[in-house]
Amino acid sequence: EVQLVESGGGLVQPGGSLRLSCAASGFTFSSYAMSWVRQAPGKGLEWVSTISGSGASAYYADSVKGRFTISRDNSKNTLYLQMNSLRAEDTAVYYCAKEEYGDPSWFFHLWGRGTLVTVSS
Amino acid sequence: QSALTQPASVSGSPGQSITISCTGPSSDVHGYNYVSWYQQYPGKAPKLMIYDVSNRPSGVSNRFSGSKSGNTASLSISGLQAEDEADYYCSSYTSSNTLVIFGGGTKLTVL
Numbered sequence: 001e002v003q004l005v006e007s008g009g010g011l012v013q014p015g016g017s018l019r020l021s022c023a024a025s026g027f028t029f030s031s032y033a034m035s036w037v038r039q040a041p042g043k044g045l046e047w048v049s050t051i052s053g054s055g056a057s058a059y060y061a062d063s064v065k066g067r068f069t070i071s072r073d074n075s076k077n078t079l080y081l082q083m084n085s086l087r088a089e090d091t092a093v094y095y096c097a098k099e100e101y102g103d104p105s106w107f108f109h110l111w112g113r114g115t116l117v118t119v120s121s
Numbered sequence: 122q123s124a125l126t127q128p129a130s131v132s133g134s135p136g137q138s139i140t141i142s143c144t145g146p147s148s149d150v151h152g153y154n155y156v157s158w159y160q161q162y163p164g165k166a167p168k169l170m171i172y173d174v175s176n177r178p179s180g181v182s183n184r185f186s187g188s189k190s191g192n193t194a195s196l197s198i199s200g201l202q203a204e205d206e207a208d209y210y211c212s213s214y215t216s217s218n219t220l221v222i223f224g225g226g227t228k229l230t231v232l
Contacts, residue, residue: 032194037167038165038206044124044223044224044225045212045223045226047222050220058180059220061221062218063219105155106155106214107155108159108167109172111166112166120188
């Protein structure tokens with residue numbers, strides 16, 4: 001069974017850092033681009049970042065560029081999102097999502113259940 | 122980059138058909154065939170319903186279909202069922218710095 005399980009969310013103060021992880025199983029992880037998409041409480045979806053299957057290419061939304069870093073460890077079937085200089089507006093459920101190909105397909109085929117990040121003092 | 126524009130809500134009776142629109146500037150919806158649609162129940166993760174404008178993933182009912190005309194994409198649902206009541210989001214690749222944008226979401230109510 002194809003599965004994505006996020007972890008690492010929690011409460012962090014403004015200006016702080018957090019690293020999210022997404023453990024993948026049931027498919028050849030290195031063959032697929034992976035993404036992070038977030039959803040603020042009661043709000044819509046917002047694309048955050050995408051990384052190619054090889055990890056060679058990464059893409060970011062303007063709202064997180066320079067603060068967030070996406071990475072992956074294909075030997076561990078795990079996707080990461082390092083979040084620095086966190087702001088209140090980064091508060092959201094963060095979803096890990098599998099794309100369709102090794103290069104970005106720009107749609108999100110399978111989603112994890114999400115992990116909640118709350119930025120507050 | 123502004124979000125794509127969707128109606129806040131649509132409704133229909135069981136068995137009827139409805140259409141949800143998704144409008145964006147020519148730099149995204151019109152310019153690329155990278156429009157996708159997602160269904161989301163409250164408190165749950167989104168589910169892919171349509172990709173690349175009109176393709177249905179395996180396992181998605183053929184009651185769901187997608188199309189595009191100019192800078193407006195549409196999701197149509199035929200034979201409405203109670204289980205279709207959910208939020209629906211469109212998404213598109215865009216040539217702006219932020220490469221993927223979503224619509225604000227449409228709440229579908231099955232009367």
